[in-house]
Amino acid sequence: MLEQKDTSSKSDFFEKVFEIVKLIPKGKVSTYGAIGTAIGVRSSARMVGWALNSAAYRNDIPCHRVVNRNGDLTGKHYFAGPNVMREMLESEGIEFSEERVNLAKHLWIPDIS
DNA sequence: CGGGTGACTTTAC
DNA sequence: CGTAAAGCCACCC
Numbered sequence: 001m002l003e004q005k006d007t008s009s010k011s012d013f014f015e016k017v018f019e020i021v022k023l024i025p026k027g028k029v030s031t032y033g034a035i036g037t038a039i040g041v042r043s044s045a046r047m048v049g050w051a052l053n054s055a056a057y058r059n060d061i062p063c064h065r066v067v068n069r070n071g072d073l074t075g076k077h078y079f080a081g082p083n084v085m086r087e088m089l090e091s092e093g094i095e096f097s098e099e100r101v102n103l104a105k106h107l108w109i110p111d112i113s
Numbered sequence: 114c115g116g117g118t119g120a121c122t123t124t125a126c
Numbered sequence: 127c128g129t130a131a132a133g134c135c136a137c138c139c
Contacts, residue, residue, distance in 0.1 A: 045134085047121090047134085050119055056120085063120080066120080078120060
């Protein structure tokens with residue numbers, strides 16, 4: 001496996017992603033594209049998700065508050081169970097539509113102005 | 114430097 | 127609704 005859980009790399013990119021995700025208020029969620037845009041990389045939302053992969057090993061980072069553009073919990077498979085991510089979000093007051101987050105109500109855009 | 118990979122996104126069939 | 131492909135960029139070897 002390629003799990004770089006050590007996260008010894010102090011790349012600014014990762015740090016920025018971590019910082020943004022940590023700033024997500026309770027009861028809100030963000031998207032990979034929104035975060036990517038906020039830190040400067042308009043494209044490649046993949047990098048955000050990848051950074052979160054390292055974040056997944058850090059309990060300081062609420063990676064469960066980050067979803068894809070559709071509000072779908074793409075990374076839930078990376079958690080302990082297929083429903084862990086959703087449970088955590090619901091626990092914070094996030095509304096769900098079947099298997100998707102109600103982005104219309106809970107979408108939060110990082111503001112690093 | 115180059116190749117492989119990936120929790121994305123969009124378009125296309 | 128499903129899979130496929132391309133574009134995207136950072137990280138690792």
